Amino acid sequence: MTQSPPAHSPELRAAARHFGRRGFLTATGAATALAFAVHLPQAAHAAEGSARSLPDDPFTLGVASGDPLPDSVVLWTRLAPSPYEPGNGMPRARFTVEWEIAEDERFAEVTARGQAAAHPEFNHTVHVEAGGLRPERFYHYRFRVGTWTSPVGRTRTAPAAGADPARLRFGLVSCQQYTDGYWTAHKHLAEEDLDLVFHLGDYLYEYPVDSAGGSRAYTDRTLPAVFARETETLTDYRLRYALYRSDPDLRAAHAAHPFVVTWDDHEADNNYAGDTPEDDVPPEEFLIRRASAYRAYWENQPLRAPQHPSGHDMRLYRRLHFGRLAQFDVLDTRQYRSDQAYGDGWQRPGPDSENPSRTLTGGSQERWLLDGWRSSTARWNLVPQQVTFAQRRNSTAKDYELSMDAWDGYPASRSRVLDGAASADVRNLVVLTGDVHVHYAFDLKADFDDPDSRTVGAELVTTSISSGKDGTERPGDWETYMAANPHMRFYDGRRGYVTVDLEPSRARADFKTVPYVTSPGAGLTTAASFAIEDGRPGLHDA
Structure with missing residues (x-):
């Protein structure tokens, strides 16, 4: 992969001055430079990593959920065995993360499950738009990679579109x-x-x-x-x-x-x-x-x-x-x-x-x-x-x-x-x-x-x-x-x-x-x- 210049690099400052403000923001070449400046991938093409290469807990930053809809909610985590290091202490590889969501915190009956890729280009963060859920319900969710399991989070879906919730x-x-x-x-x-x-x-x-x-x-x-x-x-x-x-x-x-x-x-x-x-x-x-x-x-x-x-x-x-x-x-x-x-x-x-x-x-x-x-x-x-x-x-x-x-x-x-x-x-x-x-x-x-x-x-x-x-x-x-x-x-x-x-x-x-x-x-x-x-x-x- 071509090494991307860092933000505020001399090359990008020179490009900005060369194009001028409006030209810098609209010219194709400068837009590409801007994308490189923040390492935006055109396609996630890192090799698949082995979860056995993660000897330490990668779920140090916990879990989160958000933007609930009646049938869906976003689930989030980030793989970071060494969170205070650039790159999180993760190999520069793509990792498959399993997720599951259930109405009970013991996950006796799993409502939905799947897999998501944690890409190095996205700093090994994971965004799952878990669908097929019932409206106005509490759910519990968690992630797995290799032998590691995340903390359990609790979330809630929104009421149905025509519903009249009491509270x-x-x-x-x-x-x-x-x-x-x-x-x-x-x-x-x-x-x-x-x-x-x-x-x-x-x-x-x-x-x-x-x-x-x-x-x-x-x-x-x-x-x-x-x-x-x-x-x-x-x-x-x-x-x-x-x-x-x-x-x-x-x-x-x-x-x-x-x-x-x-x-x-x-x-x-x-x-x-x-x-x-x-x-x-x-x-x-x-x-x-x-x-x-x-x-x-x-x-x-x-x-x-x-x-x-x-x-x-x-x-x-x-x-x-x-x-x-x-x-x-x-x-x-x-x-x-x-x-x-x-x-x-x-x-x-x-x-x-x-x-x-x-x-x-x-x-x-x-x-x-x-x-x-x-x-x-x-x-x-x-x-x-x-x-x-x-x-x-x-x-x-x-x-x-x-x-x-x-x-x-x-x-x-x-x-x-x-x-x-x-x-x-x-x-x-x-x-x-x-x-x-x-x-x-x-x-x-x-x-x-x-x-x-x-x-x-x-x-x-x-x-x-x-x-x-x-x-x-x-x-x-x-x-x-x-x-x-x-x-x-x-x-x-x-x-x-x-x-x-x-x-x-x-x-x-x-x-x-x-x-x-x-x-x-x-x-x-x-x-x-x-x-x-x-x-x-x-x-x-x-």
């Missing part, structure tokens, strides 16, 4: 920076009685990880130097996923529940916008890095074939139905957005941020969202996405500032979405959000500048799993934010997650918190609970 219970998580603390919240999440979990972004962070693991400060092990640099190449991102997946609490959460995932910025680069990176790097070079990040993301998540990336593009937005009870429109607010106005950060709004041509979703995704609402027959219409949707002023003064990275930096885009929801007569609009490392609960207003305007929906913002370290119940800006934003119903700065209990007549949201993450073993409390009633927009006392 759907799901969790919301985001922002798990490895160096900021232990993932105790994931341990508690694994013990919850849930049908699925939505991960709303920042599954990993690109920043360097020191040998002690940051705030984890391990005394019993030292992390290798490969983690002590920012992720840029495909190998870097693959290794970072291995580090994150090696955490026992994250593995437990994945094994306990199917996940529906979407990314934010740190899976590639902090606060990037479309083809514009955080730092002063030419877009054509950044897109090589983005292609590597997207490739590794797909490899390491339980995603279906339509989400497979093509170079630096990956269609992650998608729609999931849970009978006639709920429709989930999962958004991607990073890949297609306009660059942040006024240089990003918190800024006073003005003509640049309020330009009606600016978009957070891109035109195609926006049309897809609004068309989906027009055809929706669901009682609840929920939008899992990344950044804060409601207006969030940082002062009660007239010269307040807004976050240019959130929907506040794209108010015309937000207005088009809210107008589209009103035009479609969307029933029970609920936006589900991550990113900000705090719990928020908002009423969504027809006009955020008028507190007395009509309430049109609700937004539930989950805090981080660990990002921001321990946090505090009432951050220093708590009183200011609550006064400046009358539609903000709740604000808590501790770590944790949200659970939502969805029934035809109402939804109940519980904001769960842990008191600390810089030490392991914290307990879990419910900091606040709210109800959203069918046909009565906004948040009410639970």
Whole structure:
């Protein structure tokens, strides 16, 4: 096989400069170079390996499932006997992995089984779209290769298309920076009685990880130097996923529940916008890095074939139905957005941020969202996405500032979405959000500048799993934010997650918190609970 040049190699940088930005992205030769940069195979043609050549357990990163349909669910694993080494400690060969799924955890009656190939070109990850399943059922699954058997995972299929399920219970998580603390919240999440979990972004962070693991400060092990640099190449991102997946609490959460995932910025680069990176790097070079990040993301998540990336593009937005009870429109607010106005950060709004041509979703995704609402027959219409949707002023003064990275930096885009929801007569609009490392609960207003305007929906913002370290119940800006934003119903700065209990007549949201993450073993409390009633927009006392 021809040796592929690494991402950010001099050859690729020279090719990018030669073609120029538009030419680099469209010319056949440069597109081929981009594919090589992330080692995308034209065909998986590695020789078959012998499972007897695996003397150590290859299932060190656990198992996962996701994107449930009424008759199908994605099953995932990765062969990695040495997860902290490039190539996972695996021979550069193709391995046949057996899988099976059953309704009982002892696998007394196997519902379906099969084989899947773990290709070296895909970093020996396995994606199985297990079909022929019954709707609204819990299943158990596992993998085998040679004499090795994976841990058992539990998953659940969605209700049938025309069904009227009595209940759907799901969790919301985001922002798990490895160096900021232990993932105790994931341990508690694994013990919850849930049908699925939505991960709303920042599954990993690109920043360097020191040998002690940051705030984890391990005394019993030292992390290798490969983690002590920012992720840029495909190998870097693959290794970072291995580090994150090696955490026992994250593995437990994945094994306990199917996940529906979407990314934010740190899976590639902090606060990037479309083809514009955080730092002063030419877009054509950044897109090589983005292609590597997207490739590794797909490899390491339980995603279906339509989400497979093509170079630096990956269609992650998608729609999931849970009978006639709920429709989930999962958004991607990073890949297609306009660059942040006024240089990003918190800024006073003005003509640049309020330009009606600016978009957070891109035109195609926006049309897809609004068309989906027009055809929706669901009682609840929920939008899992990344950044804060409601207006969030940082002062009660007239010269307040807004976050240019959130929907506040794209108010015309937000207005088009809210107008589209009103035009479609969307029933029970609920936006589900991550990113900000705090719990928020908002009423969504027809006009955020008028507190007395009509309430049109609700937004539930989950805090981080660990990002921001321990946090505090009432951050220093708590009183200011609550006064400046009358539609903000709740604000808590501790770590944790949200659970939502969805029934035809109402939804109940519980904001769960842990008191600390810089030490392991914290307990879990419910900091606040709210109800959203069918046909009565906004948040009410639970």
